Amino acid sequence: MSDIVAALRAALGDRVLTDPETLAAHRRDYWALAEIHDLLGRGAPPPRAVVRARSTEDVAQTLRICRAGHAAVIPFGGASGVCGAIEATPESVVLSTRGLEGLVRLSDHNLTACFRAGTLGIDAEERVRQDGLTIGHWPQSVALSTVGGWVATRASGQYSTGYGSIEDLVLALEVVLPDGSVLRTRETPRAAAGPDLRQVFMGSEGTLGVITEVTFSLRPLPEASVGQASHFAAFDDGIEAIRRIMRAGWRPPVVRLYDALESQRTFAAWCPAGRSLLILLHEGPASAVKEEVEAVAALSAAAGGDEADVACVGHWLEHRNSVPSFRELNEQGLVVDTIEVACTWDLAPRLYADVTRSLRHVPGILMASAHTSHSYRSGTNFYFTFAVRVEERERMPAAYRACWERTMNASVAAGAGIAHHHGIGRVRRNWLVDEIGDAGVALLRDLKRALDPDGLLNPGVLLPPPGPR
Template sequence: MDETAGGSRPVDFETATAVHRKRRRPLRAEVVSALEKVVGPEHVLSGRAALEVYARDSWPLAALRVHHGAELPLPDVVVLPGGVAEVSAVLEILYEHEVPVIPYGGGSGVLGGTLPVSGGVVVDVKRLDRVLEINDEGLYVTAQAGILAVDLERALARAGLTLGHFPQSVDVASLGGLIATRSAGQFSTKYGNIEDMLLALEVVLPGGKVVRTRLAPRSSTGPDVKNLFLGSEGTLGIVTEASLRVHPRPEKRETQSYEVADFVKGLELIRRVMRTGLRPAVIRLYDPIETAHSFKGLASQGRCLLLFVFEGFGRLVDLEASAVDDICGPEAERQLGPEPGRHWLEHRNIVRALPEFMNQNLVVDTLEVAATWDRVADLYRTMTERMLKVKGIISASAHSSHSYTQGTNLYITFVALGPDLAAAERVYYEIWEAAMTACLEAGGTMCHHHGVGLHRTRWMPAEHGEALEVLRRLKEALDPKGLMNPGKLFGEVD
């Protein structure tokens, strides 16, 4: 675990990305011409304003740098192919000319996963935005990867169906991005995470080969090819199309909340609910800080809010609500009825904009980890304690929002003081280092659903141990020239 010892680790963006920025090579004009020939000149962007848009995703550190007037690496050009054949032709050209490729969907990632740290060409798939088939009998949908999650959900709603996948980024995230980052939605306890939904995909490999996996409810014909691309974060290819499980729209929805004495008690109640085998759509537990912040006036000071949403087949919803009440009612301080759940449903995707914080010299970020039930209470204590020791931190609070029979996630928000860029970056990197190291030492996984991107690569060796070697061999097998989204996911370069 030496690799996670904080001492000599880089504590600013420039140092952390130096090795990648050094690899930048000028993009030759002939490559741009070739790309223009494939997608049309109007779909190749090279103006400064456009390049600045694609220089960042939703990573708070990138926003911080922009706020302080610091530079971010720009891509050389951005191409917007209009279909899989164009994606294939683009990747063929870029691979032949050894140009880095940065696949781009909604740009809603929060870990720098699309930052063009070695320059190169951003391939934005947003023009691949069609729903290709809604199959009501087989309960699946096939759509192109550039469609926004919200548009896919709207198309399904018109057909009386739902994907059941509602990440907070639903309005801005693309389907391909959900797959590439191994997304989890707010209703995951019932509907599963993206890996539980994916039935088949089409992906363009580096070099341009188009691969489609066979659509089937289940298959045993070797390792699951589509699974290789789940969580691949643009480092193995570009997802262009996917088929996903869908569900009839819920007949009924109920919500019910409890006030519990402390966070660990709340975790224990969730564990007991999950153990029944019932699957409420949403289970959320907030620590006292987040309860006070998000449910003002709805729960008592110093207590934790435990919130359930049940939806689906009507009689099952009734059973779930009643069984959960049997478990939580006697152990909770108070039953809070449906109001906190309604409040959450209404406000769940509203987040305070980063500029508000930055204008007050505050550094804010969230990080989400997960562990089994036997470890998660310890994880909560260890991580928050360790984070709160970092000089400059103001608060670290947590909620649990994705539960399983085996354990749950912790979604931790921290606020720190960073009066200038250097101080802000220092406190940012130090808090992350404290959090990730504590998480891994306490037996958690360093990431539940935001992915690795650029920022979490430094903890990949500690997360995976020798298994990282397997991932690196996979990378080399599919992207031997190392051109796909360089610097992301696979850990620091030796």
């Protein structure tokens, strides 16, 4: 088995790392349950080795060597995922993309920028900003996540309502397939040339290939950026306001509605108790933004919204990426996580009510709340947050799983989609069949078997284990 490490060393030299510190730093992602398991002293073990690839060919060699040696390979970007898509085993090789860094090429004329996959999101965004451009993708993890990870997890950012999710921002990909061959999709704005192969890898979570380059279709930095806010007597009234805004064709990049609990928790200075705060950010040509602000104000008022002090938008912008550490909360006896789902408009009131009600039945529950942060013509997402007090640490995993089970089961029962933008990983894999059906799971298994017949790429992720769940 250590033949693998020797073979990797022979081919890749010092890009193969086995020092305990490096191995320990590549055990897992930011899954809340993995944090709990760490606290309980039974966290994921270190992998056998970490390969820090510096080129596409390094990635290809790693995959070929591991295939020949029948070793599992776990692609690893920023490890900021929260669904357990990275969890090492003692036999596995972790393949870090963080050495694949930086800009490959940028065209202001074409509004395109190609980055190596291990480039941190914030670095990529800052690079294109030097040229007055923006990727426009703002996941909360932007300072930690890689552009390749954005693609592999099928991410959405905070500005998605106007600018789209990752599938709307990526022009082309380079991907190393499990056999070491390299797929490059053409840098063309649109094609009808068979299935869109980029889409096979968006959301593949490291199970079908390793993304090595990402080319974005950019936007110029907006001429104007204007905040707006209002509050509603009921969360559902705010949802209805957003529905009408989407329906009319307005597309502010940021459209976030918090339920009364979250509005008080984060925006008490700007939102009366018991009301739900809606914050928006409009961007674009100044004249278009002006029209949009006026139209949205009228639509919000018609749905019962009262104008709120726009300072709350600045507050959100300033604090939007601060998240408390799971470890700190766990140590205080709290089990906390967020779960995002999506649904068509008709299901939204029931979905919100059912999930929060079901969570409130979990023993020790302190809070079950939600906001919506990504809206579309035909529906929206919910981003639920739960917090449970658990006296005995040993009971934390069970409490965690109970909250997830209740949220997933209530979402499925309501007819909603089980995952809006965090992905499947390990935490949702048993509900994948509810999302895409038996035929969908079978199709994904077929695809996996065709590309990775030995099942070596990130095993255990995305697809549920075979057999009854």
